[in-house]
Amino acid sequence: MTQLEVTITDEKGRLDKVLTEKLTDYSRSQIQQWLKEEAVTLEGTPVKANYKVKNGNHFVITIPEAVTLDLIAEDIPLDIVYQDEDVAVINKPQGMVVHPSAGHPNGTLVNALLYHLKDLSSINDVVRPGIVHRIDKDTSGLLMIAKNDAAHEALAKQLKDKTSLRKYVALVHGNISHDKGTINAPIGRSKTNRKMQAVIEDGKPAVTHFTVLERFGAFTLVELQLETGRTHQIRVHMHYIGFPVAGDPVYGPKKTLKGNGQFLHAKLLGFTHPRTQEQMVFEAPLPELFEKNLEKLRENI
Known part of the structure; x- marks a missing residue:
């Protein structure tokens, strides 16, 4: 040290x-x-x-002493929704960590990117080439990847300026009576559990908008749009208002739907192309397991 x-x-x-x-x-x-x-x-x-x-x-x-991680290109199947010389859009599967860390030295999205893509930006530290933003390990869906530093700066600025578009679909516990709502509550590290995030008075501003898509009695399917991108934002906000994401092992109840983690999917991603200035919007279908659970809930209504 x-x-x-x-x-x-x-x-x-x-x-x-x-x-x-x-x-x-x-x-x-x-x-x-x-x-x-x-x-x-x-x-x-x-x-x-x-x-x-x-x-x-x-x-x-x-x-702290640096942890040495050898980045290895790995031939891991990757759903590349779009790519050109500046950007790529990836549909990340549930269960995949975005970048290597001491606990996850390989098998990550970055390891797969190094194999499948020729170029990646170098603005972030050595273990996060190309990564402009993240989604949790057990959240599936769309991520933008920068293939050079100029593209990375432009995309990161859009996130900061709140001009990019990110919509998620989540299945949550409980019956939300309102068709729409906005959660405006600051998020920071929990005072009682340092491994968790929480709504705290001196946290960073965090805003989540939600719209109800379907109601199943004990569960509600919602679409969520982020204004900010705090760690675990949707999971923390939905827990805070009393409708935790189904399957969430950290913020949700133990008695929940069977799955491989939270039923949360980054379904829509929109941004301005850093070179052409074209407005680009991408959408990814719900994972098969997510859809199967929805079908079961519909059958039981």
Whole structure:
């Protein structure tokens, strides 16, 4: 474990910007990652990226030992919905992790991308080439992949500016009486369980819109549109309003539908092509297991 120490003298502005200017051996994205991981402290307290630095502030950055992961191209079947020289759209199956980590060194979407696609952007760290955004391991559906850095920056900006389109379908416990609704509740790491996310007062803004598609008495099929992209956002928000996603092993009840995780599918993805400026929209059908469960529920109405 390595520690860096930075003292503010004449610098002004946001902490992430100031640290990027002072720590020239590290990228801004790396510094922002340290801030997210609460590795940057001021007088022993973690500080956020938007903290406005003051003269005399003394920051300590604790850098964990790097975990070496050898990225291997693996011939894993991949549903490539679309690709050109700049972007690709992938329909990720349920059960596939997006990128390697200490717990999942291989068998990930990235390992498959390295085999099937010629080029991938390099903006993210070494284990996330091409990855602009993520969906959970047991969530299926559409992801945009950047094949060069210019495309990555353009697509990431659309996510940040909320101009991209992401719609999900989820089967949730309970009977939602309203046809439409919006959940506007901040999300952050749970105060009681660090492995979970939760609606907390000092969390990051998170907005989810939902529309009821079908009702099955004990379950409701909903379409959800994201304004923001917080970790586990849909799962946390639906749990928060009392309608947890069916099959969710973390935020849902133990007595639920049989499956391989949460019944949550990223069905529609839309963005402006970074080169041609064309509006592109893609849709992926529900996985077979999801459809079979819906058929059973319809039979029992």
